[in-house]
Each structure stands twice: as C-alpha cells, then as structure tokens.
Amino acid sequence: MAKVIPFKAVRPTRAIVGLVASRSYQSYTQPEREARLDYNPFSFLHIVNPGYKYDKVISGKERYKLVKNRYQEFKEDGIFVKDKKASFYIYRIVDRDNQIFNGIVAAVSVEDYKNDVIKKHEDTIQSREIIFKDYLKTVGFNAEPVLLTYPDNENISIIISEIQKQRAEFEFTTTFRDTHYLWQIDNENDIRVISDAFAEMDVLYIADGHHRSSSSALLQEELKADNKNHTDKDTYNSFMSFLIPESELRLHEFYRVIKDLNGLTKEEFLIELDTIYRIENRGIMPYKPSKAHHFSMYLDGEFYSLYLRKNNYEFKTSLEVLDAQLLYDTILKPILGIDDLRNNTRIDYLSGKKDIVNLKSMIDSQEFQVGFGMIPATIDQMKAIADDGLKMPPKSTYIEPKLRSGVTIYEF
Incomplete structure (x- = not known):
C-alpha cells in the first residue's frame, strides 16, 4: 500500500518560472554556468552556488548556510511563493524529439522507503548520503524530486487527461527545446481518487534518485530524534517525488x-x-x-x-x-x-x-x-532486480525524464 501525499509546494511565479528553472548544477559547463549567473538574476543556480556573488568557491557547512540565505532572499523578493493548499501537481514534458512524459509531483512516505514499499535497484554510497542529509537539514528544502515509476493506472490517467484540458499554471521552453508544463490539483475529490489509486499499489520503484531517497530517510531519523513533539504529520516524514507511469519512462545505456x-x-x-x-x-x-x-x-x-x-x-x-x-x-x-x-x-x-x-x-x-x-536495460529488468533485493552496478541506466530544479520545492 503506497502512501502518496499532497503538499504545499513553494513555486516561482508564472511570469518568471522559465528564468528560475535550471538543470542540475553539474550538467552545465563552466562557461554556461557563468553566463547564466552573470545575466539571469532569477536562475536557481544563484541559490545552489551562493559563493558566486562573492567570486569565491564556498563549500561544506558554510555553503549550506549561504544556500539557505539565498533561498530566503528569493522568497522575500516574491520570486518564490508557497501554495496555501496542499496539492498534487501534474508535470508534463515534451522534448525536442517529441517524446512526451506525464507524471505527478507529490510527497511520498519515508516509512514506505524503509519498508521496501518503495523499492531500490542501485547501491548508495554512505558518505554521499551523509553529505546530502546534512545539506538538507541546514537548508530546510528540497528542489529535486526523486523519480518513481508505477504500473499504468486508468484512474490516474483519466484525471491527468482531464486536468490537462485546462490552461497550465506553468508553460516554458528551455534552451534544450524541451517544453515544460505544470498544473495544480487542489480539488479534494481528484486528490482522493489519486491517493486511493496509489494506495492500491503494493510497490513503487525508484527510477532515479537513490541518494536523495536514502538521505531523506537519514534526515527523518535525525529530526525525529531531535523533536520531542514529533508526529506523523511532520513534513520530514516524506520526500518530494515525481511519479510517472512505466509506459512513459525511458531508459538509456x-x-x-x-x-x-x-x-x-x-x-x-x-x-x-x-x-x-x-x-x-x-x-x-x-x-x-x-x-x-x-x-x-x-x-x-x-x-x-x-x-x-x-x-x-x-x-x-x-x-x-x-x-x-x-x-x-x-x-x-x-x-x-x-x-x-x-x-x-x-x-x-x-x-x-x-x-x-x-x-x-x-x-x-x-x-x-x-x-x-x-x-539499454529494460524496465522489467530494473523491477526484477529490485524485487529480488539485488543492486545494479553504478551507471547502469540513464533515465528520462529529467526535471528542472526550482519548479516545485518541498520544505520541511
């Protein structure tokens, strides 16, 4: 029984979302990063690279604190606004090759991850888990959802199709010529239908984001131990994910x-x-x-x-x-x-x-x-290895879609 939860996302305003959204920091060449940081004051890269403001490379805990500061500045300046109502978010990508990806951005349960309701197929490196856990604990937000996949489900597909007939909250095209769309689902009936559909699934599978998942589990254990008033409703009991049906996942070698x-x-x-x-x-x-x-x-x-x-x-x-x-x-x-x-x-x-x-x-x-x-490996291979409790070698799959950072943010 998979627990998929609506949450109050922090999001850019419609007018500047295309300027805010960024690829992962490592995917840019140095000249590309510098161009975006020099000429785009709204880029999410300013948050994850706070030392650029001072022309200095900053790392470790000092960097984490500055990331938090820069994030707060974006909120204070109205670049980011938190939704008032817990919601699901339909995310659609149409890439330059006309491949289409449709999924739901939502929170999922850390306990499901621990109990193997959310299954893994890759090993993680403990040092990287701890580094990212410490980062999350300091900054208090996560801007990159874990990519999960689920068996195609008619009830979920119907709601996605109906919602997409409306005007999207966001629509922007990147320099890669991928077009991104986002719709907010805050209708209680739609939320219930989606939640119930996932609750009937025995398992979900991590497609991409094993270290982000494991770091979120470590974070939950630490914050739970520190919180004398801990409840199951604390937001650190969940982590942000992008859930996509198996038929739309793409695996490359x-x-x-x-x-x-x-x-x-x-x-x-x-x-x-x-x-x-x-x-x-x-x-x-x-x-x-x-x-x-x-x-x-x-x-x-x-x-x-x-x-x-x-x-x-x-x-x-x-x-x-x-x-x-x-x-x-x-x-x-x-x-x-x-x-x-x-x-x-x-x-x-x-x-x-x-x-x-x-x-x-x-x-x-x-x-x-x-x-x-x-x-390329197949989805069936990935699932079989996860079901058997085994782990693929590193870099066994390059998985699409790839979401942009800073479009939906999960706070805890």
Missing part, C-alpha cells in the same frame, strides 16, 4: 571507457576476451550492438563486436542477466582488474544518449584506451 588495459598488450587483451566472446573486427565504421549480451568495443582506432559464447556461461540471478553486470563479471573485473566500480579512477561513463562517436573521441584523445557499448 551508459558507455564505459577505461584508461588502460591493465598491463596487457592489445593482442594479449583480445586473446583474453576470446575465451568468453566471439570477436569480430568492424573496422572504422561506428558499431552499436542490437541484442542483449552483445557489446560494442572501440580499441586502437577500430570498432569490434563482442558476442557472448553462451554455451560457456550460465546466468543464475536477475542481476547476472543485466548487460552492465555481465560486462563487469566477464571483462572489467577479471581482465581489466576493476573491482570497485564506484571508486576506481580508471573507469568513466558516458551517457548512451550521446552518439557513439563521442566514445570514439574520448579514446582517440588517448585519455582512455578502450570503450564499451551495450543496449
């Missing part, structure tokens, strides 16, 4: 690029691969695999296809079937000596949304020596 061959020559490396893969040299033309358990490889100016020799390999778990795990089990760990995917500096990742030519460029630059491509 990540390429792997590795800096060296672990002391092997090119010929020795290919011989090692030959024990478990059938190898074909594809020459200089870019090659991408089209089936599970097939990989593309770029090495020394040439593309290769790798086909798993299935008669020599047995899959025992839902995780082992995943291509990202298969690559790790058969090549990255035993041949290239990469045991710790999270901390090894010899490996890096590139979103499969980018052309495989980008992978070629990274190898040709000689910063990396070999790269691998694969087909």
Whole structure:
C-alpha cells in the first residue's frame, strides 16, 4: 500500500518560472554556468552556488548556510511563493524529439522507503548520503524530486487527461527545446481518487534518485530524534517525488571507457576476451550492438563486436542477466582488474544518449584506451532486480525524464 501525499509546494511565479528553472548544477559547463549567473538574476543556480556573488568557491557547512540565505532572499523578493493548499501537481514534458512524459509531483512516505514499499535497484554510497542529509537539514528544502515509476493506472490517467484540458499554471521552453508544463490539483475529490489509486499499489520503484531517497530517510531519523513533539504529520516524514507511469519512462545505456588495459598488450587483451566472446573486427565504421549480451568495443582506432559464447556461461540471478553486470563479471573485473566500480579512477561513463562517436573521441584523445557499448536495460529488468533485493552496478541506466530544479520545492 503506497502512501502518496499532497503538499504545499513553494513555486516561482508564472511570469518568471522559465528564468528560475535550471538543470542540475553539474550538467552545465563552466562557461554556461557563468553566463547564466552573470545575466539571469532569477536562475536557481544563484541559490545552489551562493559563493558566486562573492567570486569565491564556498563549500561544506558554510555553503549550506549561504544556500539557505539565498533561498530566503528569493522568497522575500516574491520570486518564490508557497501554495496555501496542499496539492498534487501534474508535470508534463515534451522534448525536442517529441517524446512526451506525464507524471505527478507529490510527497511520498519515508516509512514506505524503509519498508521496501518503495523499492531500490542501485547501491548508495554512505558518505554521499551523509553529505546530502546534512545539506538538507541546514537548508530546510528540497528542489529535486526523486523519480518513481508505477504500473499504468486508468484512474490516474483519466484525471491527468482531464486536468490537462485546462490552461497550465506553468508553460516554458528551455534552451534544450524541451517544453515544460505544470498544473495544480487542489480539488479534494481528484486528490482522493489519486491517493486511493496509489494506495492500491503494493510497490513503487525508484527510477532515479537513490541518494536523495536514502538521505531523506537519514534526515527523518535525525529530526525525529531531535523533536520531542514529533508526529506523523511532520513534513520530514516524506520526500518530494515525481511519479510517472512505466509506459512513459525511458531508459538509456551508459558507455564505459577505461584508461588502460591493465598491463596487457592489445593482442594479449583480445586473446583474453576470446575465451568468453566471439570477436569480430568492424573496422572504422561506428558499431552499436542490437541484442542483449552483445557489446560494442572501440580499441586502437577500430570498432569490434563482442558476442557472448553462451554455451560457456550460465546466468543464475536477475542481476547476472543485466548487460552492465555481465560486462563487469566477464571483462572489467577479471581482465581489466576493476573491482570497485564506484571508486576506481580508471573507469568513466558516458551517457548512451550521446552518439557513439563521442566514445570514439574520448579514446582517440588517448585519455582512455578502450570503450564499451551495450543496449539499454529494460524496465522489467530494473523491477526484477529490485524485487529480488539485488543492486545494479553504478551507471547502469540513464533515465528520462529529467526535471528542472526550482519548479516545485518541498520544505520541511
């Protein structure tokens, strides 16, 4: 039984929402960030990068306090306004490729996360959890919803379709040519129908945002312990999420690029691969695999296809079937000596949304020596791994949609 809760969002005004909304801080190049900070006083980047005002890099607890100050200034200046009524928010994205994403921004229960009603499929790093928990505790808000997915539901779809016949509260287009829309649902009957529909679901799945979820759980435990008057209605018992039906979720792969061959020559490396893969040299033309358990490889100016020799390999778990795990089990760990995917500096990742030519460029630059491509994981694989209590390797999926920060904010 999933608990999905309306909340009073803090939102930009209609007139400037397009100026406020931003991508994640790390996704901008330095010149892009500086341009937005120099010429757009409303950008949410001013909040998350408060040291720019002083031409100084500020980190740690000092930065957290300034983030809170800058956020309060945005509220004082009327850039952000808090809704007076707890609501759900329909969020729609139409991207430049005309892919459409529809979902509901809402609060979900930390207890559901702890009790595995909200299921995970990726490991988290404890140090990152603690850092983000401390950040949340200081600033008192969260501006990036966790992406959750649920089985397509007719009752929810009907309400979304009906509400979208009305004029959107927000409508803005980004420089990426994605158009974003938001509608507020504060009608009690609609809220009840949506809440009841989610309550009938046994589980929800985290698609993106495992560290944000786990940090929210740590925050709840800490604030609960500090609060002598704690009740179940305290807002820190929930965290903000964007819930999207499974049919509209998009999964892409990540390429792997590795800096060296672990002391092997090119010929020795290919011989090692030959024990478990059938190898074909594809020459200089870019090659991408089209089936599970097939990989593309770029090495020394040439593309290769790798086909798993299935008669020599047995899959025992839902995780082992995943291509990202298969690559790790058969090549990255035993041949290239990469045991710790999270901390090894010899490996890096590139979103499969980018052309495989980008992978070629990274190898040709000689910063990396070999790269691998694969087909995307499926939603069914992601769910099966979560249901079995297993965890995918890092960067197993690049998931869309990607929401903008600062459009809906959850305070606690």
